[in-house]
Amino acid sequence: MRIVNEEILCGVCQNERAIIFCDGCDLPLCANCRFFDLWGYGCGHVDTKVFCQKCNDDIKKNPYGGAIK
Ligand SMILES: [Zn+2]
Ligand SMILES: [Zn+2]
Structure with missing residues (x-):
């Protein structure tokens, strides 16, 4: 998870200020366009x-969260 420290626009809606980068493709994302996922590893981490x-x-x-439905 990487926080955006510069003034850049969200790469999805191009409307809001980006606050975080996508962990998959490095696209800057605003609060409305990001999706959180929790990856659990053995020992409770x-x-x-x-x-x-x-x-x-x-x-x-x-x-771990992908589209197996
Ligand atoms: Zn956005
Ligand atoms: Zn992405």
Whole structure:
């Protein structure tokens, strides 16, 4: 999870200021366009991932939350 430190616009809506980068494709995302996912590892360790809608649904980029339905 990488925080945006510069003034850049969200790469999805092009409307809001981006606050975080997508962990899948490095697209800057605003608060409305980001998706959080929690990846858990054995011993109770949980990693927070942030994705754009595309990567959130992409099983290759988000194997733990991806679109197995
Ligand atoms: Zn946005
Ligand atoms: Zn992405």
